Amino acid sequence: MTITQFNVGTLLQEPVGSRREIRFETNNSSAHPDENHRYFYGLAEMIKIQQGILVSAKLTVADVTMNCAGCLTEFTKEINIEFQEEYLPTYDLETNRPIPADEDVFRINNRMILDITEAIRQYTETAIPIAPKCREMCAGICTLCGKDLNQSTCACDSNEADNQFGPLKEYFK
DSSP states (O other): OOTTEEEOHHHHHSOTTOEEEEEEEOOTTOSOOOTTOOEEEEEEEEEEOSSSEEEEEEEEEEEEEEEOTTTOOEEEEEEEEEEEEEEEESBOTTTOOBOOOOTTSEEEOTTOEEEOHHHHHHHHHHHSOSSOOSSTTOOOBOTTTOOBTTTOOOOSOHHHHTOTTHHHHHHTO
């Protein structure tokens, strides 16, 4: 089992409202990062509910790699995620009959292992900004020569750089 997999067979047999708390404190030197090689820390709570188990987590995922929307350089950043997801068993413990569920429902496998890896991956991916910036005041790249303006200035003519409306300028003269 990995750090994101839990045997919940006992918890599923306990009364509704029973709880387990799991503290994650992985780091870059940890022997057990998740499958996506992401390191995270935080807290997850598992609560027995009527149908299965409710997992509530507040995690910080470290070293998420992304590309800057301004200068296109690759950088890493920590991302905070929170989620609350229901996990349903694949079969009823009392009747041993399969429990039907939608395909997008998180499931507890037939060995009673609850795995939060996919939830961490999904919530991390959705928490990444649409246009991430490597720094707050990223200067971007020159639209003519492609030089990273965070590292140095370029010799391009700034009037030439804003040439997208060039044909319209001639029209209004």
